[in-house]
Amino acid sequence: MIKLLLRVILYLFFITSCHFAQGQTKEEQPLGQILEELEKKYDIKFSYETKTISGITIMPLSSELSLEQVLLTLNSTTPLNFKVLSPRFIAITLKDKTVQRLEEVVVTNYLTKGISKTNNGAIEIDAKAFDILPGLIEPDVLQILQNLPGIMSVDERISNINVRGGTNDQNLILYEGIRMYQSGHFFGLISAFNPYLSDEVRVAKNGTSALYGNGVSSTIAIKNSNTIQSKFNGGLGVNLLSSDGFAKIPLNEKMELQLSARRSFTDVLASTTYDAYFDRIFRDSELNASNNVNTVLALDERFLFYDFNTKFLYNIDKTSKLRINLLNIYNNLDYNQIFTNSDNEFQEVRSTLNQVSYGASTSYSKVFKNDVFASAQLYYSNYDLDAQNNDITNDQLLTQENKVEDYGLRIDVSKTIDNNTEVRGGYQFNEVAVTNFEDVSNPNFTSFIKEIIRTHAFFGETERYSKSRNTYIRLGARISYFEKPKELVIEPRFAFNQKISNAIRLEILGELKSQSITQVIDLQQDFFGIEKRRWQLSNLDDVPLVRSQQISLGVSYNQNNLLVSLEGYYKNVDDITAQSQGFQNQFQFVNDIGSYTIAGLDFLINKRFNNFSTWLSYTLSNNDYKFDNINDGNAFPNTIDLTHVANASLTYNLDNFKIGLGFNWQSGRAYTKPSNLQNNANSVIEYDNPNGSRLPDYFRTDISAIYAFKFAKGVNAEVGASVWNMFNQTNIINRYYTFDADDEIIEIDNRSLKFTPNLSFRVSF
16 A cells, blocks of 8 residues: 555656746846845855856845855855855855755754754764764764654664664665674674764665665665865874774875774773673673572673774866775673582683674766766675673583675766756665574584675666755655565655745655665574674575565744654565564564554654753654564564653753753563463463563663863863763663573563763864
């Protein structure tokens, strides 16, 4: 039904787009005339050469726009740059010879400074302009996302971000065009992407561009600065977990080298922050549970992480550019224990876990005559998870490896027809190989499985404005052929934005998407019970291609620094496997094919006045599973279903001081209770209705503050402090049941982060 609805809407929008230019009564005016009017209205002065604006005409601008909105509109609708030199003087220069994106920012300071929303529904985050959010003293990209309506993490880990009911593996995360299969440090509590080199983050929850595929939930694209600077700049920072640094080094007027690195010192120094993180991850893990087996004489855990990335920029000439990116992410855990056994003999047990990611991409772009832009990119992504789990309880050594290798080629071509229309298309090839290795002693067992999928995709789309630029539409489609499943998938996408008045906009988004790689959870104690997820590819047997359909309708009011938005959505994801859902009930070891359907409402109200910004975001949703055989084919609540999620925050910014206070509340997560009637003879827990019970509500208060000052000549500094869960609220984020040593059923509660302070100091030069 939803596929038919999408096709009907696409047809209606196509007909509408053919008539955008009709019925318009306004006429374009010379830019020079409009600039004179703006100078009088805002008491400013534009600086430019007459030939720079000669022959440029645009539609008259709304009289209710702020100066910031005027400059954003002029930047997007003309081939000119408008640079603010001072509160009164603005310089106008020609843009570089490149094709400009047609989308425009329709909401600035969305929640806080540095976050904006475009007319195609995407959210843009400018890390350099980022202000402050409660609980954050650094612009951690994936933490920032969780403040947006419809995006959350049911277990507080950024490596488990859930967008509109989807699991984390359904998010397409791209770093400089490289698909990432690892996104977090400290097993997901910290983003793996250094925020001080990132320049732009674009997030699409729906209406995704046809350029992107293989992720049915959301698209998160992270890019570093792409402009060569004339001067060196860099920075150094330290907090209670790690130290980091970055540098942008101009080699000459055509070349620049960007570097960033971060390393934890948690292997040599245990801070209060480290203790809170370690307690959150390991409290209920298999490693911690083994402490009760025998008498533990010594414990020695060594944990560290680091990341490194570099980007080389080379402007070959005015029309050609070359970019090369390298990335390395590393997590390591060594866990040593010394026991005394029943014979009072010493026994040393060592377990290890390593997560490593490497990535590389090379892109070449060129602008041809007649506003034709072309680019080609090669990328390689490698993710490797190795674990050696020494189980003293069962005298068993378990060695596991999960490895993903992803090779890709992408070619894009776009053509700017006029200021109101652009078309683009291209081809993408991917080869993804997944290796799973397992070796067990006592009993001896070895398994080695390697699978490969090659995908060919063609995509195309067009963006168009009406002549008045009040109506925007993007229509596109992606056609993918998956070699191994031998399936051809056609995925239409659209985005529609209508300006009803100066303050009110209507937005309709829709998409069909698919993906061929997902994560699976075979046993709850994989990788010590800490990192349980393994990537696997679709096949012809028990792991089909995952497909999704989504449509949303939203309306927003934005005037006088007041933003109110309401968006309703319906999303259906088919052909998921039960083993990818992390069941810890009667379905833990059952595999079946099914779907989930979520209907929701995202609400946001944001008011900015003087130096304050305050907002309330709220999501109401209902997320249900339906499997072919599980629960007799009847629907039941999704494991990550949260009916209510709310966030209320207040930030204050005065000169060099910023502070943020936030309150987070959500209704309890679904879980399954054991039945009152148990058959102790079969050593299997009998359960009630699946996910028929709810955990207590979750509530957390966060605070953060940053003070900036001049450290020395040419050196700026800032000091930051934050507290996550400042009232040390005990929140249960997951509950499951197992047997103890006496075969009695026990309840295991996974608790959230406790009181977690952090401090930081940074200098930039």
